[in-house]
Amino acid sequence: MNRQHILNCSFSSWYANFVEHTIESEVIKLPQSFVNYLLEDGIYLPLSKDEIAEQNIQDVGSSKVRPSFPDLQAKVERAINQLGGEVFPKLNWSAPRDASWIACGNSLKCHTFNDIILLLKSSNFISHDLTEPFTLCDETEQAGQVQYELVLRRWTEIPPSMEFRVFVGNQEVIAISQRDCSSFFPCVPPLVDDITYEINNFHDRYVAGLFKEQHYVLDVFRKDKAEFLIVDFNPFNEVTDSSLFTWTELYRMRDGDEECDLRCIKEEAGVQPSPYLAYSMPSDFLDLRSGTDANKLVDFLKMEVQRQDDSVDDDER
Ligand SMILES: Nc1ncnc2c1ncn2[C@@H]1O[C@H](COP(=O)(O)OP(=O)(O)OP(=O)(O)O)[C@@H](O)[C@H]1O
Ligand SMILES: [Mg+2]
CATH class of the missing domain: 3.30.470 (D-amino Acid Aminotransferase; Chain A, domain 1)
Incomplete structure (x- = not known):
């Protein structure tokens, strides 16, 4: 198998040719800084563009400065609006289906930038797209940059x-x-x-x-x-x-x-066992149960607190 076969299956390689026979979608190119953020360990949400406007808050109690992607956030919000307010997210090849447990309602339906980030950051399928999209390709072909993109698709109920x-x-x-x-x-x-x-x-x-x-x-x-x-x-x-x-x-x-x-x-x-069974109990929680990585719980709770703070701020606005 060659790299080109995989590249030809990436969303933006085929969407334009089939636009009339597929679900309406928007493609947003991802800056390398955002790809790096997705690849980092730990889950923390970026500063929203409103938070940046208000003040330059740094994450209290953490040595990390929360990153921020105001341009990307604005593009994503515009696309969500254009697509009717509810979207299904994926990257060039994969959707974060293994992470739906983390979202409210166990669904990939997203309404906000943070909903999308939470899914992308929690998904092993997304990490696979980012780190080894050319798994079965010839070794000599592994190298080379991929332009990563976020694909937002109009939410569609599919029985x-x-x-x-x-x-x-x-x-x-x-x-x-x-x-x-x-x-x-x-x-x-x-x-x-x-x-x-x-x-x-x-x-x-x-x-x-x-x-x-x-x-x-x-x-x-x-x-x-x-x-x-x-x-x-x-x-x-x-x-x-x-x-x-x-x-x-x-x-x-x-x-x-x-x-x-x-x-x-x-x-x-x-019926056959669901291939997603392995993901129904998050492996991070399994790590916790076995005590192999307690930092994961800390990351998760920090992120939840942050998310709730952000939504309280939104409500007050
Ligand atoms: N726009 C949408 N709205 C709601 N649900 C969707 C939408 N697009 C896809 N889905 C659901 O999500 C599932 C996975 O979507 P998709 O095939 O794009 O992901 P994938 O990561 O490429 O999956 P695979 O790895 O099996 O190829 C679909 O089978 C469908 O049930
Ligand atoms: Mg697919």
Whole structure:
């Protein structure tokens, strides 16, 4: 696999070509100082632009000066407004899905700059985007700067039963899987033939030939009968979850001449454990329980106090 394959799957590489068939989004380039802040240990929120305007407060009781990103904050707030006040955040490739436990309502729905920061800072998936996006690429290709970006997408209610992962080889749909493999959705099995036909049709009309790669994994949401929205493009290799298939099967299907197959869970007994189970108890809390890193609790509590202070300030304003 080469670096370009991964780069072609990053959000801003494909969004413009599919804008009519995907969720409205804004892309904001991230300054290196903000990327560094995301990579730092410990969770503390930056000074808001209002706090900077009021006074130059330094973090009391800490040797660290709280960083501030007033320009970025202004851009993010403008984008949130443009997108209707509720957004779904991600970076070039990944959303902070492993961190939803930290947010109110266990959801990735964000209303403010701080909501977004809290998720990004708490997520291992985001760290992966920042530190090793080219994991399976040839060693010689690892180097090189990535322009990181924050993607904000209009919040859209997506019923998990209507999300599908579509595997495309040589620009043809070779396999389709229900996206959430930890649930049985009784409405899906009777629709298998319809959905297979519709997805093939959607792909051939609106996607084939317009994506920069021959092989890719496309996530779609069936909004209505025969009506689809593109949720994401992902690399065609093991960095992408193979859902109800295995990568061995998928490579065989790509290189062979088989009929497109749609797999879904057909009965309650067929459900697979959620891949996010490992994240339901934050590993930071597991560290606490085992006493390996007490500083993490301190960081977490400081951040919570800070967040509550900030929201009290907002309310008083
Ligand atoms: N705009 C949105 N509003 C609400 N929920 C969304 C939105 N976009 C995506 N989601 C939900 O979040 C899930 C993950 O989104 P997305 O596929 O962009 O993340 P990802 O990190 O690329 O995931 P993966 O690692 O599996 O490729 C989607 O399956 C969908 O259920
Ligand atoms: Mg993805």
